[in-house]
Amino acid sequence: MDTVSCTFNCGEDESVAHLFFACTYSSYVWRKVLSFCDIFRSLLPWLDEIQWMVDHSRGKALPQKLRKLPFGATTYHIWLERNRRCFQNTFLPHEAIIRKIQVDVAAKVSTIAQEGHGEREHNLCINWGINTC
Numbered sequence: 001m002d003t004v005s006c007t008f009n010c011g012e013d014e015s016v017a018h019l020f021f022a023c024t025y026s027s028y029v030w031r032k033v034l035s036f037c038d039i040f041r042s043l044l045p046w047l048d049e050i051q052w053m054v055d056h057s058r059g060k061a062l063p064q065k066l067r068k069l070p071f072g073a074t075t076y077h078i079w080l081e082r083n084r085r086c087f088q089n090t091f092l093p094h095e096a097i098i099r100k101i102q103v104d105v106a107a108k109v110s111t112i113a114q115e116g117h118g119e120r121e122h123n124l125c126i127n128w129g130i131n132t133c
């Protein structure tokens with residue numbers, strides 16, 4: 001069977017499980033995004049990451065919201081970057097992708113996060129650059 005090499009030039013074969021987040025590029029981005037969520041743990045295989053998110057982002061409280069949204073934004077922006085590299089041959093560095101994720105999440109949260117917040121929520125807002133909290 002033919003395999004396609006990863007568009008992030010890490011030398012591995014491309015697959016969904018590799019792209020999210022075994023690849024050195026995406027794992028760097030995801031680790032950084034998790035740190036904005038105040039989550040410091042080792043990365044899991046793709047299906048386990050999904051399960052972890054399902055288990056840890058229930059409900060409407062801000063910390064849970066600030067897991068669900070970044071997870072969606074991260075997979076979206078890594079996929080866009082993968083396509084950019086495949087089809088347009090242009091490249092964005094990690095930091096640009098992380099910034100896009102941060103802007104997307106902050107834009108979505110700034111309009112809905114008005115309820116009373118403690119220190120934990122306040123710190124999350126600082127991490128994400130959300131200034132309405």
Ligand SMILES: [Zn+2]
Binds near residue numbers: 006007008010011025
């Ligand atoms: Zn790769």
